[in-house]
Amino acid sequence: MPLKKISMKLLLLLTFIALFMIPFQVFASPDLEDGTYTIGYTVLHADNDSASIANDYWEKPAALYVENGQMKLEMTLNHSSWITEFKTPVSGSYQDVNVIRTDDAADKRVVQFPVDDLSSPLASHIHVIVEDINYDHSYTVRFDFDLNQINPASVQSESEGEQEENNGSVAQTEDDDENGAQGGATNQEANPQTSDQSFIWLYVLVTIVFGFILVKRVHALGRP
Structure with missing residues (x-):
């Protein structure tokens, strides 16, 4: 088989592997x-x-x-x-x-x-x-x-009756805890998800570039 066909198949294989190594939940509704x-x-x-x-x-x-x-x-x-x-x-x-x-x-x-x-x-x-x-x-x-x-x-909503029974200081404490927990969750969880997706696409790009360089080297080795 000519080296050109082998190298093209190799590049396609690398691209296929890179794309399908991306976690499925990036594209679909999470479980x-x-x-x-x-x-x-x-x-x-x-x-x-x-x-x-x-x-x-x-x-x-x-x-x-x-x-x-x-x-x-x-x-x-x-x-x-x-x-x-x-x-x-x-x-x-x-x-x-x-x-x-x-x-x-x-x-x-x-x-x-x-x-x-x-x-x-x-x-x-x-x-x-x-x-x-x-x-x-x-x-x-x-x-x-x-x-x-x-x-x-982290904190579920209380029923209206329970809210009426709580005094002001307890309600304020729970609000502070809820706001802090949600803020922490946003910083610690939502942001890393965005970073993870950016890293994944960077990985795909690097893999494709590496495959292209590998194809060039295979062609060079096959030249008389």
Whole structure:
């Protein structure tokens, strides 16, 4: 077999090995253990990947609950009175999300709904009414989840009754612990994930360059 064909096959083999040594979770929804997490996301338009104006009405991050392999998302909506309808796909049809609690004074509500896949944008239906400007419109948005912003939540939310029983000093202590834990998780976990992916692609590039140099040397050795 000519050296040129051998060297080209060698280069292709090295490239194939480099690409398939990349961890699968870089491209797919992660297989999460049971627990509570936070996850970043962006509300996109239905037909393009730019952020919708509705993105400002959904607070970030969302809470992600995993139990027996099943996932549920919990989101907080501000300008709650404007968003009169919020439906997500469940069992092949769009259904109203579950309202966990509301805060009329702050014009917020917390909702929860099941989700099967985090790796692709989740299409949802919303209805927005703003009476002051005579705005009444129903449309589709997509929730784009950032798999690099999944972090364990060290402190779970308490029920409203438990929160009322806590005194101010205990509540403040728990808030400080939660903020510190989430901040630490962001610095210690989310950032290394980004660095790991950068390292992986650097590894692929180095492997391809090395293969190219090796091919050149094989050609040189084969010359009379």
